[in-house]
Amino acid sequence: TTGEIKFYHRGVEPVAFVLAPENAPEWVYDRQVLWNEVEKSEKRSDSQLAREINVALPKELNYEQQEELVKEFVQDNFVNHGMVADVAIHRDDENNPHFHVMLTMRYIDENGFGKKAREWNPG
Structure with missing residues (x-):
C-alpha cells in the first residue's frame, strides 16, 4: 500500500x-x-483528545465561496485562539x-503541545 488515505462517498472526495x-x-x-502527537500529549487513558464541530454550508454559494467562508470562520473562531483545526468540506450531497x-x-507553540486550554471548554 502507499499509505495514502482517501475518503470517498458517492464518488466525491472531500x-x-x-x-x-x-x-x-x-x-x-x-x-x-x-x-499521533495529540495522543502522545495525553497522560490519562480517558482524556478528551479533540472537539468536533459539524456546520452546514449555504448551498447558494459556489465551491470557492464555500471554501473561503470555511477558512475565514475556522481561522477567526478557532485558529486565532490557538487551536489547530483539521477541516474537511463535504459536498457529496448537493x-x-x-x-x-x-x-x-x-495550546501549541513551536515546541509542540502545552497545557490544556480549559477556557476553550463550553461554559
Missing part, C-alpha cells in the same frame, strides 16, 4: 486541510503526525454541503 497558529511546528500539517472540524484541546 476538500481537506489543516489550519494552525503561525507559531505551530510544521508537522501539524501532516494529519497522521498531528493526531442539498447538504457541510464541513467537519476536529480541534485540538491544548
Whole structure:
C-alpha cells in the first residue's frame, strides 16, 4: 500500500486541510503526525483528545465561496485562539454541503503541545 488515505462517498472526495497558529511546528500539517502527537500529549487513558464541530454550508454559494467562508470562520473562531483545526468540506450531497472540524484541546507553540486550554471548554 502507499499509505495514502482517501475518503470517498458517492464518488466525491472531500476538500481537506489543516489550519494552525503561525507559531505551530510544521508537522501539524501532516494529519497522521498531528493526531499521533495529540495522543502522545495525553497522560490519562480517558482524556478528551479533540472537539468536533459539524456546520452546514449555504448551498447558494459556489465551491470557492464555500471554501473561503470555511477558512475565514475556522481561522477567526478557532485558529486565532490557538487551536489547530483539521477541516474537511463535504459536498457529496448537493442539498447538504457541510464541513467537519476536529480541534485540538491544548495550546501549541513551536515546541509542540502545552497545557490544556480549559477556557476553550463550553461554559
